Amino acid sequence: MTRTATLKVPGATLYYEVLGNGPTLLIIPGGPQDAGVFAELSAALADRYTVVAYDPRGNSRTTFDGAPTPLDVAQQADDAAALIAAVGSPAYVFGTSGGAQIGLDLAVRHAQHVRALVAHEPPTMMLLDDPGPHVAANQALYDTYVRDGVDAAMGQFFSSNGLGGEAPPPEFEMPPEAMETFARVSGNFEYWLAHGMIPLSSYVPDVDxxxxxxxxxxxxxxxxxxxxxxxxxxxxxAARLARDPVMLPGDHMGFETLAEPFAEALHRALQD
Structure with a gap:
């Protein structure tokens, strides 16, 4: 059974969910995602890990003490470290997309809390030989958000990244839990566009x-x-780290669309 709890951290209260038994596995969501996106993945790993998924600062059920503040990768990594310390340290860590960027910062500044990190598709554009086109694309996306609003910007984002982000067709019936998650995550788009997208993608990991x-x-x-x-x-x-990447099932959202095979491949990557 999934257990829910909160953790007070400086400036916010984190919402998190715990499922399973075994060594701690912390899941760090990307962008506007929250713990609900990982329900099937957590269930598939719960026989091997105490899986901890949470809503990052700025998203869904995690609340600020006052007005929302811009996303800061180091602060987000501090939140992740506090959560690991509260639940059971050290932890295996899986971070996806912007959550992988947070995981990379966590592994450098809070190494004592991390057994291993799987950084799944981090937007590390600043490590490319020429990040200019990607920087320009992010600025164009932000400009679309400011000029035309959330829906236009998210449509642009999904299209340019080969992702399907539209709402399900009316005849498609999602389970109530999935509908709730979809609604929460959609509600996080504005914070991500206004305060999170550029800090997450412009973060430069400390490769050395x-x-x-x-x-x-x-x-x-x-x-x-x-x-x-x-x-x-x-x-x-991967090239900067001089390490071969590991291939996992699916695309950027493979952990959700192919949860069981993804879980098996993730387990192997964590333990190899």
């Missing part, structure tokens, strides 16, 4: 520290992401 770090760092790429911008970015990080 990561190469020398005690936690093992695994760069993971979706098998179906080849040809997408995130594939190029992930390869850039």
């Amino acid at each position: 520290a990561l190469r020398a770090s005690t936690p093992r760092i695994v760069v993971a790429i979706g098998e179906q992401s080849v040809g997408q911008p995130i594939h190029e970015m992930s390869l850039g990080l």
Whole structure:
């Protein structure tokens, strides 16, 4: 049974969910995602890990003490470290997309809390030989948000990244839990566009520290992401770390669309 709880951290109260038994596995969501996106993945891993999924600061059921503040990767990593310390340290860590960026910062500055990190498709565009086109694309996305609003910007984002982000067709019946998650995550789009997208994508991992770090760092790429911008970015990080990337099932959202095979492949990546 999933257990829910909150943790007070400086400036916010984190909402998190715990499922299973075994060593701690912390899941760090990307962008506007929250713990609900990982329900099936958590269930598939609960026989091997105490799986902890949470809503990052700025998203869903995690609340600020006052007005929302811009996303800060180091602060987000501090939140993740506090959560690991509260639940059971050290932890295996799976971070996806912007959550992988947070995981990379966590592995450098809070290495004592991390057994191993699987960084799944981090948007490490600043490690590319020429990040200029990606920086320009992010600025264009932000400009669309400011000029035309959330829906237009998210449509632009999904289209340019080969992702399906539209609402399900009317005849498609989602389970109530999935509908609730969809509504929460959609409600996070504005915070991500206004305060999170650029800080997460412009974060520059400390490659030298990561190469020398005690936690093992695994760069993971979706098998179906080849040809997408995130594939190029992930390869850039792997090259800087001088490590071969691990391929995982599906695309950028493989952990949700192919939860069971993804869980098996993630388990192998964490333990190899």
